[in-house]
Amino acid sequence: MNIHALGSRLSAGLLVVAGGLLFASASHAGSDSQPQIPSCSHRIGTLAVQEPQNGNPWWTSMNLESPAALIKVYVSESGCFTLVDRGKGLQAAEQERALAGEGEMRVGSNIGKGQMMAADYVLVPDIANSNGNARRTNIGGILGGLIGHGAGAVLGGVSISKKTADVVLTLTDVRSTEQVALEQGHADKTDVGWSGGGGAGFWGGFAAGGASGYANTEIGQVIALAYLNAYSKMVADLQKNAPNAQADNVQQAVRVEGETKLYSQANLHSSIVRTLRPGMMLYPTGDKVGIWWKVSDELGNLGWVVSSKLELAH
Numbered sequence: 001m002n003i004h005a006l007g008s009r010l011s012a013g014l015l016v017v018a019g020g021l022l023f024a025s026a027s028h029a030g031s032d033s034q035p036q037i038p039s040c041s042h043r044i045g046t047l048a049v050q051e052p053q054n055g056n057p058w059w060t061s062m063n064l065e066s067p068a069a070l071i072k073v074y075v076s077e078s079g080c081f082t083l084v085d086r087g088k089g090l091q092a093a094e095q096e097r098a099l100a101g102e103g104e105m106r107v108g109s110n111i112g113k114g115q116m117m118a119a120d121y122v123l124v125p126d127i128a129n130s131n132g133n134a135r136r137t138n139i140g141g142i143l144g145g146l147i148g149h150g151a152g153a154v155l156g157g158v159s160i161s162k163k164t165a166d167v168v169l170t171l172t173d174v175r176s177t178e179q180v181a182l183e184q185g186h187a188d189k190t191d192v193g194w195s196g197g198g199g200a201g202f203w204g205g206f207a208a209g210g211a212s213g214y215a216n217t218e219i220g221q222v223i224a225l226a227y228l229n230a231y232s233k234m235v236a237d238l239q240k241n242a243p244n245a246q247a248d249n250v251q252q253a254v255r256v257e258g259e260t261k262l263y264s265q266a267n268l269h270s271s272i273v274r275t276l277r278p279g280m281m282l283y284p285t286g287d288k289v290g291i292w293w294k295v296s297d298e299l300g301n302l303g304w305v306v307s308s309k310l311e312l313a314h
Contacts, residue, residue, distance in 0.1 A: 034202045035228055038235045040080035045120035047081035048174075052126040058158070064213040064220055067125040067227065071169075073211055074231050075123075080238075084119050119174050125227060127158050128166045128184065160219055163189035165226035169234055181237060185230025192221045254295070254310040256280040262303035266292035273303040281313060 049068045051057075059066060068087070075083050100111040158165045164187070171181040206215040206224075214220040262273040266289040276282070280297065282305065287294035292304045 037074055037077045038232045043082055044080050044238050047121050047123055048084050048086045048119035049123050065211045069211040070214055071125050080235050084117050122172045124170045126168050128168050163222050165223045167226040167230055169230045181234050183230040183234040185226040187222050187225035191225050253313040254282050255313040257309055257311050260309040262305055264303055266304040273301050
């Protein structure tokens with residue numbers, strides 16, 4: 001293992017404590033050391049992991065599972081996010097809900113609407129695109145709209161011959177669609193300095209998570225370490241900035257159900273700001289007094305309205 005070359009990229013065996021986060025970098029001080037998944041003392045938010053939607057399932061050409069399965073292993077082990085399933089688990093849940101809706105479930109099954117946990121963030125793993133050599137030894141990922149035009153040219157990819165991987169993790173706020181993080185990760189064959197695969201150590205949990213292919217081949221291990229490098233950096237940055245997806249976003253918009261008035265104060269005797277027509281969109285500020293909500297309209301008028309005249313806008 002080339003310790004000097006690896007040390008120029010990542011600090012070997014460095015422990016970092018930031019905002020409750022304790023992790024070791026993806027680099028290794030010796031050939032017997034194991035890579036470390038970051039560990040969090042509290043959860044950053046709720047996360048859904050999605051496959052890259054770029055029309056290029058690059059992982060299939062290397063007999064690997066979707067990188068989403070790999071990232072889910074890291075997320076589950078780290079405890080940094082509450083993971084919600086938007087894949088096969090959701091499909092199975094929808095079948096159960098359909099049976100409940102048809103009256104097939106026993107009384108008291110307690111399956112219905114309003115129970116699903118919302119995702120605060122969506123995480124998309126992909127590989128970076130470096131050149132047009134994808135048909136030979138370099139598998140280039142198409143990032144599409146995830147990064148700016150031209151940015152893919154300066155990022156790497158996956159080279160099977162050289163055993164190197166450059167990957168990208170993109171984290172998006174579900175409510176605002178703001179791109180919260182874009183982290184790059186790198187690894188090469190010099191990082192794979194221990195015997196991989198098997199059922200123990202770092203690679204032991206991959207099979208249970210549906211990502212065993214990443215443990216069974218050298219290029220799979222390199223890609224796994226590149227994603228671990230990116231995930232570790234992303235978690236460290238998020239812990240430092242301490243985001244709160246629910247608090248950082250504005251209240252969900254509401255729609256006026258029936259004609260009513262916008263009042264200057266939270267009572268019917270205050271002056272009227274304007275008349276509100278059915279279908280108009282209003283934006284709650286979060287202030288409430290009993291049944292009264294403080295809102296603003298699309299013109300910026302601010303006032304109070306009776307909440308019974310409102311419905312959530314979808």
